[in-house]
Amino acid sequence: MATVIRLLGPPEVERDGRPVASPRGAKAWGVLSYLLLSERPPARGRVAGLLFPEADDPLRALRWNLTELRHVLGKDSVAGDPLSLRLVPGTSVDVDLLADPAPDADAVLRLGGELLEGVDFDGAPAFDAWLRLERRHFHAATETLLGELALEHAGRGDLRAAIELVHRALLLEPFDEEHNAMLVRLLVDGGNVDDARSWVAHCADRYLGEFGTALPARIEDALGSRGGTGPQRAGLSSDRARIRALLDAGRSAISAGATAYGLRQLRDAAAWGEDADVALRGEVLVELGGALVHNIGDRSGATRTLLHRAHQDSVRSGHADRAARAARELAFVHVQLGNRERARVWLDAAEDAARDPAERARILGVRGMELSDAGRSQAALEVCAQSVEQARSAGALRPEAWSLSMIGRIALLRGDLDAAADALTTAGDLVVRDRWTAFAPWIDALRAEVAVEQGRWSWAEDRAERAYAQACLMEDRCWVSMNARVLARVRAAQGDHRAALGWVEESVHPDPWYLWVHAYALRLAVDIAVAASDARGPRWQGELDAVVGRACIGGMTGPEGAT
Secondary structure: OOOEEOEOOOEEEEEEEEEEOOOOOHHHHHHHHHHOOOOOOOHHHHHHHOOOOOOOOHHHHHHHHHHHHHHOOOOOOOOOOOOOOOOOOEEEHHHHHHHOOOOOOHHHHHHOOOOOOHHHHHHHOOHHHHHHHHHHHHHHOOOOOOOHHHHHHOOOOHHHHHHHHHHOOOOOOOOOOOEHHHHHHHHHHHHHHHHHHHHHHHHHHHHHHOOOOOOOOHHHHHOOOOOOOOOOOOOOOOOOOHHHHHHHHHHHHOOOOOOOHHHHHHHHHHHHHHHHHHHHHHHHHHHHHHHHHHHHHHOHHHHHHHHHHHHHHHHHHHHHHHHHHHHHHHHHHHHHHOOHHHHHHHHHHHHOEEEEEHHHHHHHHHHHHHHHHHHOOOHHHHHHHHHHHHHHHHOOOOHHHHHHHHHHHHHHEEEEEHHHHHHHHHHHHHHHHOOOOOHHHHHHHHHHHHHHOOOOHHHHHHHHHHHHHHHHHOOOOHHHHHHHHHHHHHHHHHHOHHHHHHHHHHOOOOOOOHHHHHHHHHHHHHHHHOOOOOHHHHHHHHHHHHHHHHHHHOOOOOOOOOO
């Protein structure tokens, strides 16, 4: 018999299409959700302490609730210490759909509301805090999946399904700029320009009424875009030689640091390549999508649409490593946006496709980044070490530098300063050898953090100031934030709280590219605000809680070492 467990929305269990009598007591649902969502089986004592702290005998209360679950799920469904959940074959859980590599769009559209909707856990404050974070995360994960499915359908030319999916995402987040801009682009691409203009006017009224602000430019700008591929051709035939020349020129320019010129060449190549064979079009689109992500920090739906199309074209044409690269770029964007489930799906797809050792090193580097962001530092170290080994075997300096920087970051956060300094110094040397100047401010910020922890304040200040200036020239908000954070720590250590708060304001910019960096800056902001008795502290704490909850970022609690 097919069993379905639904945790999103009012919780229920369904068997063969019919509802099953729910377990008695709300806390049985709490036990079930905790067992399903924990990365490893939890100890009985931990579950009892979380859910039944006020009971005279917490373990006895837990045993009663486990009996209730067995009545619903089967007599052998939950047992042991640690508690393990054994669901009968054929059982599905709605939250698993969020990490499904090929989810059914109709099933996604049927996803319910918030996690354990309508169920309260008064008297269990620790569990209630866990549930609030999980609710934020699954709300964001559902919205993300709807948006990604819309992009996938748009890439396949199924605009009707894409529009339905993005409309559903907007029910969850009506003021999400990206979803609104995506809907406008889809309407324009489908020839419904009047509907697109009406939606823009509708959004303008809502932004004015709700926030008293003008419509975000991104939404209005979507009226002038078509599919995110740049200038549209008017009756031009495909010309492989021209496309190849534009592609080569774009690659060379971006490699030399002429980003604006290079992007123009790649956009023109994409426009000319719309009617080219799928192999060449996939090559152009993955190059353009990667350049937009890494050179100007574009994580928009238009850029993700390019990467989805690049992946589809590369799979269809049998170019496995190119498909792996497109999947890796999508995973990287999802890691930066805190979309953990979709990041892992795309990393798995990339690893399955990759054959080239250098590409495998890059994929492992992004996986290590995702694991580190989630607070799984030991697993992240192991994966990054594999990445370094792969990169060295392939003679690929950039993925080696990338993964060494992640190893350095993990060691820094663990307080292993010698290991951090060694990894980051080597990464910095590799960046100089390969002339990868765009990545230098990230490594410099981490090296300056190590120096702060070692009490080398002058060295840290000098390194961070130069890296901050370089990041500003490149207009890279992540690197700006990281180095402003270091300078805030230096000023706070010198007792200059006013200057420290000025640098804090710079580090917590409201439009971050990378949520881990944003959370890292907010964590310091809260500590400095408390030390300076600044009224912005509670607001920054609220923002930190929201970011950590949305993205399940690990290691962002506790006081900052040097503040």
